[in-house]
Amino acid sequence: MFKDITLGQYFPVDSPVHRLDPRTKLILLVMYIVAVFIAKDLWVFGFIIAFMLFMTAMSRVPLSYITKAIKPMKWLLPLMFLLNLFMVKTGTVLVQWQFITITTGGVRQALFIVLRLIALVSGASLLTLTTTPVSLTEGLERLFAPLKVIKFPAHELAMMMTIALRFIPTLLEEADKIMKAQLARGADLESGNVLKRAKAMLPILIPLFVNSFRRAEELALAMESRCYHGGEGRTRLKVLRFHWRDLIAFLIMAALIASVIILQNTFPIDHWIAQAFKNLTGLK
Amino acid sequence: MLSIKNVSFTYDSGTPALENVSLDIREGEFLCIVGHNGSGKSTLAKMLNGLLLPTEGAVIVDGMDTADDDRLLDIRRRVGIVFQNPDNQIVTTVVREDVAFGPENLGIPTEEMIVRVDEALKSVGMESYAESAPHMLSGGQKQRIAIAGMLAMEPNVLVLDEATAMLDPYGRRDILKIVHELHEKKGITVVMITQYMEEALGAERVIVMNSGHIEMEGTPQEVFARGDELRKIGLDVPAAIELRELLKERNIADLGNAMTLEEISEGLCRSLLKI
Amino acid sequence: MPIVIENLTYTYQTGSVNAFTALKDISLTIEDGEFVGLIGHTGSGKSTLIQQLNGLMQPTSGRVTVDGFDMNDKKQRKSGRALVGMVFQYPDYQLFDETVYKDISFGPKNLKLDEAEIDRRVREAMRLVGLDFDEFAEKSPFELSGGEKRRTALAGIIAMYPKYLVLDEPMAGLDPSGRKAVLEMIEGFRKQLGCAVVMVSHSMDDIARSAEKVVVLRSGEIFKMGTPREIFSMADELNEMGLEPPFAARMAASLRRGGIDLPHGLYTNEALVDALEAWKRGEKHV
Structure with missing residues (x-):
């Protein structure tokens, strides 16, 4: 039954990571992305990924959930790898065969891109795995609240997201009922070509849309009756407060960025390897 | 405290829904409005908190005219409406936060809001569902949450606009019991709009609507003594x-x-x- | 030939931690032309059961056959489903086309009937549900009133000439006169088309009026099956289950408890009054 689907991919356990303020986690993600983008040495990625593994362990989310998030990229990753491998032509030439040229620079860049993507996706999915969609919405609303000055509709967007989250299960259930009602009238949803099948969906889509509009209208009336008049003058039941653990988290993330910078400047291992490789093979 | 004065209303499509309706709702009373589908009873309900404005006449809540835009929030805080479809009035994904939706809009300070929300949930016997997801609840439970959402705004009048129509008998009995309790214990004024004649038995006063006007008015005793007339306008005893x-x-x-x-x-x- | 349900068990999400058995070992036969009332508390498995009747859901174990067509078999299911018309609770789940006429013809079209036959059936169905052809045929179903929508939805199923008509809460949300009209309509189809009717309803009064056989479901099992007389004699038990037996049945039970010893199986006010009159006469004669 559709009722039982969990929204997003939230993994419900209690952990220090789960307990962080959603705003903290959003800012941490931004900091983490910065760290990933300033990393320019391959081996530093090893360091970043070790950090990710550590955070995952802290969050008590099974590692398989993170790999599940990477899985949808199973075509993208090899493609990016191959593109970079063949396109980038810097450093020492390793293979030269007809029009194919593979260089050390290409290998490095290919690995680099793949690791960067993995690091980014695993970071983002750790956020959604440890934060409910509702508190994510709240965090976003409050982070963007100062932008109201430039007319950025932070509250409105958050309200829309909340309502969407609230109604997705209801609509899925309704879609199921409508589908059954039409199947009972002999609707054929399975045979025929794409065009025919798309047309066969109309008896399901039209009632779904019509009902959704009616729902929206009724919901608007109900919200108005409950004195909704936009974000102005609104107070909140749940007050987000920063705790010590949020500060500690910020410090840890700052330390990551600092380490990335310091490590790759003090120990440019990639560069050393490239040098050694050049000397060893004597290639140009 | 709530008076409807010579109200007429015509929808944009041109169909008249109310014709010269006058009605005073007294403080603390339990009023039931019955009528068949399309008798104008739901239009009347939406007049009570300014969701619809009369084409002619006026609706006055505690001295405030619903046509006065500046007083609208004040009016809506006093007149809470629970609607028919339980699904379409719950806004957020957690019961507790939904009950807080009204008070949040009113700018109630957080500490007070917490007290109100807990109190409201207790009044409808849903305190153990505070952290539940609304879509997992039964229809009757959802309506209880909707009532709690109104109570948290501390209204003087609770209007139920066919709030039991989509419930099973069990849920219906449940909501009826809670509404009567609220009326007796908290002295809240109740306006119950329904097509189930049984629900009118417990009311202090019954109004029968038919094609946009008030057809009968009286105690349940008086109204239901006129069985033949009721049947003639598509109702029952x-x-x-x-x-x-x-x-x-x-x-x-x-x-x-x-x-x-x-x-x-x-x-x-x-x-x-x-x- | 009837619909035969044999040892039907249905489990949602088999094998997962959320596995939930909604129907347990149900055996039931729906005879040709019979009017069966299906009652039970929300969550008793009523909706799941009726969806098995036309193969929208298939049993986890057990078998459903409709006039001999095995609904477990994908090919036979199609033939079986064509015999079973199903009307869901809200017409809004079903209405979609531009006009009432087109919407009603959706089902017959899916049966691959020819134009003339479709036209004949749409007209006939509209007549049976009391929708005037000239007035409504070209109207959009979305402009109709609640009662008219329900009639259109019913007509859409009737036009398929089902041998079995399954109705899920067909009167939900209607006012007393609307309820009466729909119930009379359903009785009308049954007479004119000779179809069997399976009706799910919370309103025992409606079931009491029309059904020949009543099936009471409780937590996925058949709690009791019998004539309305037999079923409504158990007013107190039904009450305990959260079902509301007809008023007269509850009253008779209450009077019996109070010492007036009335016969069993009274479930209409008229019958109750007759019985009371007889009882009073009997008393006086003693």
Whole structure:
């Protein structure tokens, strides 16, 4: 039954990571992305990924959930790898065969891109795995609240997201009922070509849309009756407060960025390897 | 405290929904408005908190005119409406936060809001569902949450616009019980709009609507004594009243004003067994 | 030939931690032309059961056959489903086309009937549900009133000439006169088309009026099956289950408890009054 689907991919356990303020986690993600983008040495990625593994362990989310998030990229990753491998032509030439040229620079860049993507996706999915969609919405609303000055509709967007989250299960259930009602009238949803099948969906889509509009209208009336008049003058039941653990988290993330910078400047291992490789093979 | 003065209303499509309706809702009363589909009773409900404005006439809530835009929030805080479809009035994904939606809009300070929300949930017996997801609840439970959402705004009048129409008998009985409790314990004014005649039995006053105007008004006793007229406008009398009338007609027993199953059963036993 | 349900068990999400058995070992036959009332508390498995009747859901174990077509078999299911018309609770789940006429013809079209036959059936169905052809045929179903929508939805199923008509809460949300009209309509189809009717309803009064056989479901099992007389004699038990037996049945039970010893199986006010009159006469004669 559709009722039982969990929204997003939230993994419900209690952990220090789960307990962080959603705003903290959003800012941490931004900091983490910065760290990933300033990393320019391959081996530093090893360091970043070790950090990710550590955070995952802290969050008590099974590692398989993170790999599940990477899985949808199973075509993208090899493609990016191959593109970079063949396109980038810097450093020492390793293979030269007809029009194919593979260089050390290409290998490095290919690995680099793949690791960067993995690091980014695993970071983002750790956020959604440890934060409910509702508190994510709240965090976003409050982070963007100062932008109201430039007319950025932070509250409105958050309200829309909340309502969407609230109604997705209801609509899925309704879609199921409508589908059954039409199947009972002999609707054929399975045979025929794409065009025919798309047309066969109309008896399901039209009632779904019509009902959704009616729902929206009724919901608007109900919200108005409950004195909704936009974000102005609104107070909140749940007050987000920063705790010590949020500060500690910020410090840890700052330390990551600092380490990335310091490590790759003090120990440019990639560069050393490239040098050694050049000397060893004597290639140009 | 809530008065409807010579109100007429015509929808944009041109269909008149209300014609010169006047009605005073008294503080603390339990009023039931019955009528068939399309009799204008739901239009009337939406007039009570300014969701619809009269084409002619006025609706005055505690001295404030619903046509006055500046007083609208004040009016809506005082007149809470629970609608028919339980799904379409719950806004957020957690019960507790949904109950807080009204107070949040009113700018109630957080500490007070927490007290109000807990109190409201307790009044409808849903405190153990505070952290639940609304879509996992039954229809009756969702309506209880909707009522709690209104109570948290501390309204003077609670309007139920066919709030039981989509519920099963169990849920319906449940909501009815809670509304009566709120009326008795908290003295809240209740306006119950319904098409189930049984629900009107417990009211203090019954208004019967028919094609946009008030057809009858009186105590349940007075209104349901006019069974033939009710049937003529597509309504019914509660089975209990029907039985009582039949018993009288057939000279089996005269049970006076008995209206409930218990009253009739007791009266019958007394009269037939001569005890 | 009837619909035969044999040892039907249905489990949602088999094998997962959320596995939930909604129907347990149900055996039931729906005879040709019979009017069956299906009652039970929300969550008793009523909706799941009726969806098995036309193969929208298939049993986890057990078998459903419709006039001999095995609904477990994908090919036979199609033939079986064509015999079973199903009307869901809200017409809004079903209405979609531009006009009432087109919407009603959706089902017959899916049966691959020819134009003339479709036209004949749409007209006939509209007549049976009391929708005036000239007035409504070209109207959009979305402009109709609640009652008219329900009639259109019913007509859409009737036009398929089902041998079995399954109705899920067909009167939900209607006012007393609307309820009566729909119930009379359903009785009308049954007479004119000779179809069997399976009706799910919370309103025992409606079931009491029309059904020949009543099936009471409780937590996925058949709690009791019998004539309305037999079923409504158990007013107190039904009450305990959260089902509301007809008023007259509850009253009779209450009077019996009070010492007036009335016969069993009274579930209409008229019958109750007759019985009371007889009882009173009997008393006086003694």
